[in-house]
Amino acid sequence: MKQIVLICGLISSLALASGGGGPAPQSSANQTSQQLIEVERLVKAQQWTAAEAQLKALRVRASDQADVWNWSGYVARKSGRLSEAFPYYERALQINPRHLGAHEYLGEAYLQVGDVGHAQAQLDILRTLCGQCEEAEDLAVEISKSKP
Template sequence: MHGLSGRFIAVIFFLLLLPTVAVTAPAEDHWSHTPDEAAGILLDEAHTYIKQGRFDLAMAVLADAAEVSPDNADVWNLIGYSQRNRGKLEESAQAYAKALDLKPDHLGALEYQGELFLLTGDIASAEGNLQRLRELCPQGCEERDELAEEVRAFRKKD
Protein backbone atom coordinates (compact mmCIF):
# COMPACT_ATOMS: atom_id res chain seq x y z
CA MET A 1 0.00 0.00 0.00
CA HIS A 2 2.87 2.34 -0.79
CA GLY A 3 1.85 5.25 -2.97
CA LEU A 4 -1.44 5.58 -4.76
CA SER A 5 -2.36 3.12 -7.47
CA GLY A 6 -3.97 4.18 -10.71
CA ARG A 7 -7.21 2.51 -9.62
CA PHE A 8 -7.23 4.50 -6.38
CA ILE A 9 -6.71 7.76 -8.28
CA ALA A 10 -9.47 6.81 -10.74
CA VAL A 11 -11.90 6.17 -7.89
CA ILE A 12 -11.09 9.53 -6.30
CA PHE A 13 -11.56 11.23 -9.70
CA PHE A 14 -14.92 9.49 -10.09
CA LEU A 15 -15.99 10.68 -6.65
CA LEU A 16 -15.14 14.24 -7.56
CA LEU A 17 -17.50 13.93 -10.55
CA LEU A 18 -20.39 12.48 -8.49
CA PRO A 19 -22.05 15.82 -7.76
CA THR A 20 -22.41 16.47 -11.50
CA VAL A 21 -23.66 12.99 -12.45
CA ALA A 22 -27.00 11.42 -11.58
CA VAL A 23 -26.17 8.17 -9.79
CA THR A 24 -28.76 5.51 -9.10
CA ALA A 25 -28.20 3.33 -6.05
CA PRO A 26 -28.26 -0.42 -6.64
CA ALA A 27 -31.57 -2.09 -5.86
CA GLU A 28 -29.94 -4.40 -3.34
CA ASP A 29 -27.18 -3.78 -0.82
CA HIS A 30 -24.54 -6.49 -1.15
CA TRP A 31 -22.70 -5.60 2.03
CA SER A 32 -23.37 -5.68 5.76
CA HIS A 33 -23.80 -1.90 5.72
CA THR A 34 -23.86 0.81 3.11
CA PRO A 35 -20.23 1.50 2.27
CA ASP A 36 -18.99 4.88 1.23
CA GLU A 37 -19.01 5.30 -2.56
CA ALA A 38 -15.29 4.69 -3.06
CA ALA A 39 -15.27 1.53 -0.96
CA GLY A 40 -18.44 0.33 -2.66
CA ILE A 41 -16.90 0.66 -6.11
CA LEU A 42 -13.76 -1.16 -5.01
CA LEU A 43 -15.72 -3.89 -3.18
CA ASP A 44 -17.77 -4.55 -6.32
CA GLU A 45 -14.58 -4.84 -8.38
CA ALA A 46 -12.94 -7.13 -5.82
CA HIS A 47 -16.06 -9.29 -5.63
CA THR A 48 -15.94 -9.77 -9.40
CA TYR A 49 -12.34 -11.01 -9.17
CA ILE A 50 -13.22 -13.26 -6.24
CA LYS A 51 -16.05 -14.89 -8.22
CA GLN A 52 -13.51 -15.55 -10.97
CA GLY A 53 -11.05 -17.09 -8.50
CA ARG A 54 -8.54 -14.30 -9.19
CA PHE A 55 -7.58 -13.70 -5.59
CA ASP A 56 -4.30 -11.87 -6.30
CA LEU A 57 -6.19 -9.26 -8.34
CA ALA A 58 -8.89 -9.08 -5.65
CA MET A 59 -6.20 -8.40 -3.04
CA ALA A 60 -4.76 -5.54 -5.10
CA VAL A 61 -8.20 -3.91 -5.21
CA LEU A 62 -8.90 -4.66 -1.55
CA ALA A 63 -5.63 -3.02 -0.53
CA ASP A 64 -6.95 0.17 -2.11
CA ALA A 65 -10.32 -0.33 -0.41
CA ALA A 66 -8.59 -0.68 2.97
CA GLU A 67 -6.84 2.66 2.36
CA VAL A 68 -10.09 4.37 1.36
CA SER A 69 -12.21 2.82 4.11
CA PRO A 70 -10.02 1.28 6.84
CA ASP A 71 -12.96 0.84 9.24
CA ASN A 72 -15.14 -1.11 6.81
CA ALA A 73 -15.75 -4.65 8.11
CA ASP A 74 -16.77 -5.85 4.63
CA VAL A 75 -13.38 -4.87 3.24
CA TRP A 76 -11.57 -6.84 5.97
CA ASN A 77 -13.88 -9.82 5.55
CA LEU A 78 -13.08 -10.03 1.83
CA ILE A 79 -9.37 -9.56 2.56
CA GLY A 80 -9.61 -12.53 4.92
CA TYR A 81 -11.45 -14.60 2.32
CA SER A 82 -8.99 -13.73 -0.43
CA GLN A 83 -5.95 -14.36 1.75
CA ARG A 84 -7.35 -17.72 2.85
CA ASN A 85 -7.85 -18.70 -0.77
CA ARG A 86 -4.28 -17.62 -1.53
CA GLY A 87 -3.04 -19.94 1.25
CA LYS A 88 -2.03 -17.05 3.50
CA LEU A 89 -3.75 -18.30 6.61
CA GLU A 90 -2.14 -15.99 9.18
CA GLU A 91 -3.02 -12.91 7.13
CA SER A 92 -6.52 -14.32 6.68
CA ALA A 93 -6.92 -14.81 10.45
CA GLN A 94 -5.79 -11.24 11.11
CA ALA A 95 -8.24 -9.84 8.56
CA TYR A 96 -11.20 -11.78 9.98
CA ALA A 97 -10.26 -10.64 13.48
CA LYS A 98 -10.20 -7.03 12.26
CA ALA A 99 -13.59 -7.43 10.55
CA LEU A 100 -15.09 -8.86 13.73
CA ASP A 101 -13.48 -6.17 15.90
CA LEU A 102 -15.19 -3.59 13.70
CA LYS A 103 -18.51 -5.46 13.54
CA PRO A 104 -18.81 -8.39 15.98
CA ASP A 105 -22.05 -9.64 14.38
CA HIS A 106 -20.74 -9.71 10.80
CA LEU A 107 -22.35 -12.87 9.45
CA GLY A 108 -19.91 -13.37 6.57
CA ALA A 109 -16.83 -12.93 8.73
CA LEU A 110 -18.19 -15.39 11.30
CA GLU A 111 -18.82 -17.97 8.58
CA TYR A 112 -15.50 -17.49 6.80
CA GLN A 113 -13.50 -17.38 10.03
CA GLY A 114 -15.24 -20.62 11.03
CA GLU A 115 -14.14 -22.16 7.73
CA LEU A 116 -10.58 -21.00 8.43
CA PHE A 117 -10.76 -22.64 11.86
CA LEU A 118 -11.78 -25.91 10.18
CA LEU A 119 -8.96 -25.59 7.70
CA THR A 120 -6.51 -25.35 10.60
CA GLY A 121 -8.20 -28.19 12.52
CA ASP A 122 -9.71 -25.98 15.25
CA ILE A 123 -13.17 -27.56 15.39
CA ALA A 124 -13.98 -26.02 18.81
CA SER A 125 -13.54 -22.47 17.51
CA ALA A 126 -15.49 -23.28 14.33
CA GLU A 127 -18.34 -24.58 16.48
CA GLY A 128 -18.13 -21.39 18.56
CA ASN A 129 -18.67 -19.36 15.40
CA LEU A 130 -21.51 -21.67 14.37
CA GLN A 131 -23.17 -21.17 17.76
CA ARG A 132 -22.86 -17.40 17.37
CA LEU A 133 -24.48 -17.65 13.91
CA ARG A 134 -27.31 -19.72 15.42
CA GLU A 135 -27.89 -16.91 17.93
CA LEU A 136 -27.82 -14.24 15.24
CA CYS A 137 -29.94 -16.23 12.76
CA PRO A 138 -32.45 -18.24 14.80
CA GLN A 139 -34.65 -18.69 11.73
CA GLY A 140 -31.65 -19.65 9.60
CA CYS A 141 -29.44 -17.78 7.21
CA GLU A 142 -27.07 -18.71 4.41
CA GLU A 143 -23.94 -18.14 6.51
CA ARG A 144 -25.18 -20.34 9.37
CA ASP A 145 -26.31 -23.11 7.01
CA GLU A 146 -23.05 -23.13 5.07
CA LEU A 147 -20.85 -23.24 8.17
CA ALA A 148 -23.06 -25.97 9.68
CA GLU A 149 -22.54 -28.05 6.54
CA GLU A 150 -18.78 -27.49 6.66
CA VAL A 151 -18.68 -28.56 10.32
CA ARG A 152 -20.70 -31.71 9.51
CA ALA A 153 -18.37 -32.56 6.65
CA PHE A 154 -15.32 -31.97 8.88
CA ARG A 155 -16.72 -34.28 11.56
CA LYS A 156 -17.44 -37.00 8.97
CA LYS A 157 -13.79 -36.93 7.86
CA ASP A 158 -12.53 -37.57 11.38
Template sequence: MARSDRRLFGRGLIAGYAAVAIVAMPVTSHAVMIDNPTSEVTGDAEFLAAEQLVKEQRFEEALPLLKQVLARDPGNADAYNYLAFSQRKLGRLEEAFANYVRALDLDPDHMGAREYLGELYLQLGRRDKAEEQLSRLMVLCPLGCEARDDLARAISESRRNQPPEARDGLP
Protein backbone atom coordinates in the same frame (compact mmCIF):
# COMPACT_ATOMS: atom_id res chain seq x y z
CA MET B 1 -77.84 -6.70 -1.72
CA ALA B 2 -78.59 -4.19 1.05
CA ARG B 3 -76.54 -1.03 1.30
CA SER B 4 -74.77 -2.13 4.53
CA ASP B 5 -73.94 -5.51 2.93
CA ARG B 6 -72.42 -3.74 -0.10
CA ARG B 7 -70.29 -1.58 2.18
CA LEU B 8 -68.95 -4.63 4.06
CA PHE B 9 -68.39 -6.45 0.76
CA GLY B 10 -66.45 -3.45 -0.59
CA ARG B 11 -64.30 -3.24 2.54
CA GLY B 12 -63.57 -6.95 2.25
CA LEU B 13 -62.44 -6.52 -1.35
CA ILE B 14 -60.17 -3.62 -0.44
CA ALA B 15 -58.63 -5.61 2.43
CA GLY B 16 -58.18 -8.59 0.13
CA TYR B 17 -56.46 -6.48 -2.54
CA ALA B 18 -54.19 -4.93 0.09
CA ALA B 19 -53.21 -8.37 1.39
CA VAL B 20 -52.42 -9.57 -2.13
CA ALA B 21 -50.35 -6.46 -2.82
CA ILE B 22 -48.32 -6.93 0.35
CA VAL B 23 -47.69 -10.61 -0.33
CA ALA B 24 -46.72 -9.89 -3.94
CA MET B 25 -44.21 -7.15 -3.07
CA PRO B 26 -40.72 -8.01 -4.27
CA VAL B 27 -38.25 -8.76 -1.50
CA THR B 28 -35.14 -9.07 -3.60
CA SER B 29 -33.96 -5.55 -2.93
CA HIS B 30 -33.99 -6.24 0.80
CA ALA B 31 -32.25 -9.59 0.36
CA VAL B 32 -29.44 -7.94 -1.59
CA MET B 33 -28.95 -5.34 1.11
CA ILE B 34 -28.80 -7.98 3.85
CA ASP B 35 -26.50 -10.33 1.94
CA ASN B 36 -24.04 -7.65 0.92
CA PRO B 37 -24.66 -4.26 2.45
CA THR B 38 -21.45 -2.44 1.54
CA SER B 39 -21.50 -2.85 -2.22
CA GLU B 40 -25.12 -1.77 -2.43
CA VAL B 41 -24.82 1.15 -0.03
CA THR B 42 -21.47 2.71 -0.90
CA GLY B 43 -21.26 2.10 -4.63
CA ASP B 44 -17.46 2.20 -4.22
CA ALA B 45 -16.13 1.28 -7.67
CA GLU B 46 -12.92 -0.31 -6.35
CA PHE B 47 -14.83 -2.29 -3.77
CA LEU B 48 -17.33 -3.49 -6.37
CA ALA B 49 -14.50 -4.49 -8.73
CA ALA B 50 -12.70 -6.37 -5.94
CA GLU B 51 -15.94 -8.06 -4.91
CA GLN B 52 -16.45 -9.24 -8.49
CA LEU B 53 -12.88 -10.56 -8.67
CA VAL B 54 -13.43 -12.52 -5.45
CA LYS B 55 -16.66 -13.99 -6.82
CA GLU B 56 -14.72 -15.01 -9.94
CA GLN B 57 -12.06 -16.59 -7.68
CA ARG B 58 -9.40 -14.18 -8.95
CA PHE B 59 -8.08 -13.69 -5.45
CA GLU B 60 -4.58 -12.46 -6.27
CA GLU B 61 -6.06 -9.69 -8.43
CA ALA B 62 -8.55 -8.71 -5.73
CA LEU B 63 -5.92 -8.18 -3.02
CA PRO B 64 -4.49 -4.83 -4.21
CA LEU B 65 -7.94 -3.38 -4.81
CA LEU B 66 -9.10 -4.43 -1.36
CA LYS B 67 -5.99 -2.91 0.21
CA GLN B 68 -6.71 0.36 -1.63
CA VAL B 69 -10.28 0.33 -0.34
CA LEU B 70 -9.02 -0.24 3.20
CA ALA B 71 -6.41 2.51 2.91
CA ARG B 72 -9.28 4.88 2.12
CA ASP B 73 -11.85 3.31 4.43
CA PRO B 74 -10.17 1.43 7.31
CA GLY B 75 -13.54 0.86 8.97
CA ASN B 76 -14.89 -1.30 6.13
CA ALA B 77 -15.58 -4.71 7.71
CA ASP B 78 -16.76 -6.12 4.37
CA ALA B 79 -13.45 -5.25 2.71
CA TYR B 80 -11.53 -6.91 5.56
CA ASN B 81 -13.75 -9.96 5.17
CA TYR B 82 -13.10 -10.19 1.41
CA LEU B 83 -9.39 -9.59 1.97
CA ALA B 84 -9.24 -12.37 4.55
CA PHE B 85 -11.30 -14.70 2.35
CA SER B 86 -8.92 -14.12 -0.58
CA GLN B 87 -5.87 -14.62 1.62
CA ARG B 88 -7.32 -17.85 3.01
CA LYS B 89 -8.03 -19.18 -0.47
CA LEU B 90 -4.42 -18.34 -1.42
CA GLY B 91 -3.11 -20.24 1.62
CA ARG B 92 -2.05 -17.14 3.57
CA LEU B 93 -3.75 -18.35 6.72
CA GLU B 94 -2.09 -16.11 9.32
CA GLU B 95 -2.89 -12.98 7.31
CA ALA B 96 -6.43 -14.22 6.77
CA PHE B 97 -6.88 -14.87 10.48
CA ALA B 98 -5.72 -11.35 11.39
CA ASN B 99 -8.08 -9.78 8.86
CA TYR B 100 -11.10 -11.83 9.93
CA VAL B 101 -10.40 -10.63 13.47
CA ARG B 102 -10.22 -7.03 12.21
CA ALA B 103 -13.55 -7.45 10.41
CA LEU B 104 -15.14 -8.80 13.59
CA ASP B 105 -13.59 -6.04 15.71
CA LEU B 106 -15.34 -3.56 13.42
CA ASP B 107 -18.59 -5.54 13.20
CA PRO B 108 -18.97 -8.35 15.75
CA ASP B 109 -22.18 -9.45 14.00
CA HIS B 110 -20.58 -9.79 10.54
CA MET B 111 -22.02 -13.14 9.49
CA GLY B 112 -19.67 -13.64 6.53
CA ALA B 113 -16.58 -13.12 8.68
CA ARG B 114 -17.97 -15.48 11.32
CA GLU B 115 -18.66 -18.17 8.72
CA TYR B 116 -15.29 -17.87 7.01
CA LEU B 117 -13.34 -17.66 10.27
CA GLY B 118 -15.10 -20.88 11.21
CA GLU B 119 -13.98 -22.42 7.92
CA LEU B 120 -10.41 -21.26 8.58
CA TYR B 121 -10.53 -22.94 11.98
CA LEU B 122 -11.67 -26.13 10.26
CA GLN B 123 -8.69 -25.90 7.89
CA LEU B 124 -6.49 -25.74 10.99
CA GLY B 125 -8.24 -28.71 12.56
CA ARG B 126 -9.84 -26.54 15.27
CA ARG B 127 -13.40 -27.79 15.07
CA ASP B 128 -14.05 -26.50 18.60
CA LYS B 129 -13.30 -22.94 17.48
CA ALA B 130 -15.39 -23.39 14.31
CA GLU B 131 -18.28 -24.51 16.50
CA GLU B 132 -17.91 -21.31 18.56
CA GLN B 133 -18.42 -19.32 15.35
CA LEU B 134 -21.42 -21.47 14.49
CA SER B 135 -22.89 -20.83 17.95
CA ARG B 136 -22.60 -17.10 17.36
CA LEU B 137 -24.26 -17.46 13.94
CA MET B 138 -27.11 -19.38 15.58
CA VAL B 139 -27.72 -16.34 17.77
CA LEU B 140 -27.41 -13.91 14.84
CA CYS B 141 -29.79 -15.83 12.59
CA PRO B 142 -31.84 -18.23 14.73
CA LEU B 143 -34.16 -19.15 11.87
CA GLY B 144 -31.25 -20.02 9.61
CA CYS B 145 -29.27 -18.16 6.99
CA GLU B 146 -26.73 -19.02 4.33
CA ALA B 147 -23.68 -18.31 6.53
CA ARG B 148 -25.00 -20.47 9.37
CA ASP B 149 -26.10 -23.29 7.09
CA ASP B 150 -22.81 -23.34 5.16
CA LEU B 151 -20.68 -23.43 8.31
CA ALA B 152 -22.87 -26.11 9.88
CA ARG B 153 -22.48 -28.20 6.73
CA ALA B 154 -18.69 -27.71 6.73
CA ILE B 155 -18.46 -28.72 10.39
CA SER B 156 -20.58 -31.79 9.74
CA GLU B 157 -18.34 -32.78 6.83
CA SER B 158 -15.24 -32.25 8.96
CA ARG B 159 -16.62 -34.65 11.55
CA ARG B 160 -16.81 -37.34 8.88
CA ASN B 161 -13.41 -36.60 7.36
CA GLN B 162 -11.13 -35.51 10.19
CA PRO B 163 -10.21 -36.70 13.67
CA PRO B 164 -11.23 -34.30 16.47
CA GLU B 165 -7.71 -33.42 17.71
CA ALA B 166 -6.35 -30.01 16.78
CA ARG B 167 -3.32 -29.39 14.64
CA ASP B 168 -0.78 -26.74 15.52
CA GLY B 169 -1.76 -23.36 14.20
CA LEU B 170 -3.51 -20.16 15.05
CA PRO B 171 -5.41 -19.61 18.31
Protein backbone atom coordinates in the same frame (compact mmCIF):
# COMPACT_ATOMS: atom_id res chain seq x y z
CA MET C 1 -50.02 32.76 -8.17
CA LYS C 2 -49.72 31.35 -11.70
CA GLN C 3 -46.88 33.78 -12.38
CA ILE C 4 -44.94 32.58 -9.33
CA VAL C 5 -45.33 28.94 -10.38
CA LEU C 6 -44.27 29.84 -13.94
CA ILE C 7 -41.21 31.76 -12.73
CA CYS C 8 -40.19 28.92 -10.41
CA GLY C 9 -40.55 26.47 -13.29
CA LEU C 10 -38.39 28.62 -15.57
CA ILE C 11 -35.70 29.03 -12.93
CA SER C 12 -35.67 25.28 -12.32
CA SER C 13 -35.39 24.62 -16.05
CA LEU C 14 -32.50 27.06 -16.39
CA ALA C 15 -30.72 25.50 -13.43
CA LEU C 16 -31.06 22.05 -14.96
CA ALA C 17 -30.03 23.23 -18.41
CA SER C 18 -26.91 24.93 -17.10
CA GLY C 19 -25.56 21.59 -15.93
CA GLY C 20 -22.72 21.44 -13.52
CA GLY C 21 -19.69 20.88 -15.65
CA GLY C 22 -19.94 17.10 -15.62
CA PRO C 23 -20.99 14.35 -13.29
CA ALA C 24 -20.87 14.90 -9.58
CA PRO C 25 -17.86 13.36 -7.90
CA GLN C 26 -18.52 9.98 -6.32
CA SER C 27 -18.77 9.97 -2.57
CA SER C 28 -16.16 7.98 -0.72
CA ALA C 29 -18.81 5.50 0.47
CA ASN C 30 -20.11 5.02 -3.08
CA GLN C 31 -16.59 4.56 -4.42
CA THR C 32 -15.86 1.97 -1.71
CA SER C 33 -19.10 0.17 -2.52
CA GLN C 34 -18.22 0.07 -6.22
CA GLN C 35 -14.73 -1.25 -5.46
CA LEU C 36 -16.16 -3.97 -3.21
CA ILE C 37 -18.47 -5.02 -6.03
CA GLU C 38 -15.40 -5.28 -8.25
CA VAL C 39 -13.58 -7.30 -5.55
CA GLU C 40 -16.52 -9.70 -5.39
CA ARG C 41 -16.42 -10.10 -9.18
CA LEU C 42 -12.69 -10.83 -9.05
CA VAL C 43 -13.20 -13.33 -6.22
CA LYS C 44 -15.88 -15.18 -8.18
CA ALA C 45 -13.40 -15.38 -11.07
CA GLN C 46 -10.70 -16.55 -8.61
CA GLN C 47 -8.47 -13.66 -9.63
CA TRP C 48 -6.84 -13.49 -6.21
CA THR C 49 -3.93 -11.19 -7.11
CA ALA C 50 -6.17 -8.58 -8.69
CA ALA C 51 -8.63 -8.80 -5.79
CA GLU C 52 -5.79 -8.39 -3.29
CA ALA C 53 -4.55 -5.29 -5.13
CA GLN C 54 -8.00 -3.69 -4.83
CA LEU C 55 -8.27 -4.69 -1.17
CA LYS C 56 -4.83 -3.35 -0.30
CA ALA C 57 -5.92 0.12 -1.40
CA LEU C 58 -9.27 -0.25 0.37
CA ARG C 59 -7.61 -1.25 3.64
CA VAL C 60 -5.90 2.15 3.61
CA ARG C 61 -8.77 4.27 2.33
CA ALA C 62 -11.74 2.49 3.94
CA SER C 63 -10.18 0.88 7.00
CA ASP C 64 -13.40 1.36 8.97
CA GLN C 65 -15.41 -0.95 6.69
CA ALA C 66 -15.89 -4.50 7.99
CA ASP C 67 -16.55 -5.79 4.46
CA VAL C 68 -13.08 -4.67 3.38
CA TRP C 69 -11.47 -6.75 6.13
CA ASN C 70 -13.80 -9.71 5.61
CA TRP C 71 -12.99 -9.86 1.89
CA SER C 72 -9.30 -9.44 2.74
CA GLY C 73 -9.51 -12.49 4.98
CA TYR C 74 -11.37 -14.47 2.34
CA VAL C 75 -8.85 -13.65 -0.39
CA ALA C 76 -5.90 -14.40 1.90
CA ARG C 77 -7.44 -17.74 2.91
CA LYS C 78 -8.30 -18.77 -0.65
CA SER C 79 -4.83 -17.71 -1.82
CA GLY C 80 -3.22 -20.08 0.66
CA ARG C 81 -2.14 -17.33 3.06
CA LEU C 82 -4.14 -18.69 5.97
CA SER C 83 -2.05 -17.02 8.69
CA GLU C 84 -2.94 -13.62 7.18
CA ALA C 85 -6.64 -14.44 7.07
CA PHE C 86 -7.24 -14.71 10.81
CA PRO C 87 -6.27 -11.10 11.70
CA TYR C 88 -8.36 -9.79 8.80
CA TYR C 89 -11.46 -11.63 10.01
CA GLU C 90 -10.80 -10.50 13.57
CA ARG C 91 -10.53 -6.88 12.41
CA ALA C 92 -13.83 -7.20 10.53
CA LEU C 93 -15.47 -8.49 13.71
CA GLN C 94 -13.95 -5.69 15.81
CA ILE C 95 -15.62 -3.21 13.48
CA ASN C 96 -18.90 -5.13 13.27
CA PRO C 97 -19.33 -7.99 15.76
CA ARG C 98 -22.54 -8.99 13.95
CA HIS C 99 -20.89 -9.45 10.53
CA LEU C 100 -22.35 -12.78 9.45
CA GLY C 101 -19.90 -13.40 6.62
CA ALA C 102 -16.87 -12.81 8.84
CA HIS C 103 -18.17 -15.30 11.42
CA GLU C 104 -18.80 -17.90 8.70
CA TYR C 105 -15.44 -17.46 6.99
CA LEU C 106 -13.55 -17.33 10.29
CA GLY C 107 -15.20 -20.64 11.17
CA GLU C 108 -14.11 -22.08 7.82
CA ALA C 109 -10.56 -20.85 8.44
CA TYR C 110 -10.55 -22.62 11.80
CA LEU C 111 -11.64 -25.81 10.02
CA GLN C 112 -8.72 -25.47 7.61
CA VAL C 113 -6.31 -25.61 10.55
CA GLY C 114 -8.23 -28.48 12.14
CA ASP C 115 -9.76 -26.45 14.97
CA VAL C 116 -13.34 -27.74 14.98
CA GLY C 117 -13.99 -26.30 18.45
CA HIS C 118 -13.38 -22.71 17.37
CA ALA C 119 -15.34 -23.31 14.17
CA GLN C 120 -18.25 -24.57 16.27
CA ALA C 121 -17.98 -21.45 18.44
CA GLN C 122 -18.41 -19.30 15.32
CA LEU C 123 -21.43 -21.39 14.33
CA ASP C 124 -22.91 -20.89 17.80
CA ILE C 125 -22.47 -17.12 17.41
CA LEU C 126 -24.13 -17.26 13.99
CA ARG C 127 -27.07 -19.25 15.38
CA THR C 128 -27.51 -16.57 18.06
CA LEU C 129 -27.30 -13.75 15.53
CA CYS C 130 -29.39 -15.16 12.71
CA GLY C 131 -30.78 -18.60 13.52
CA GLN C 132 -30.85 -20.76 10.40
CA CYS C 133 -29.47 -18.12 8.03
CA GLU C 134 -27.43 -19.05 4.97
CA GLU C 135 -24.09 -18.28 6.66
CA ALA C 136 -24.93 -20.52 9.63
CA GLU C 137 -26.15 -23.33 7.39
CA ASP C 138 -23.08 -23.15 5.16
CA LEU C 139 -20.74 -23.31 8.16
CA ALA C 140 -22.75 -26.17 9.69
CA VAL C 141 -22.32 -28.16 6.47
CA GLU C 142 -18.56 -27.55 6.48
CA ILE C 143 -18.30 -28.58 10.14
CA SER C 144 -20.25 -31.78 9.48
CA LYS C 145 -17.89 -32.61 6.59
CA SER C 146 -14.89 -32.23 8.88
CA LYS C 147 -16.14 -34.67 11.51
CA PRO C 148 -15.18 -38.35 11.10
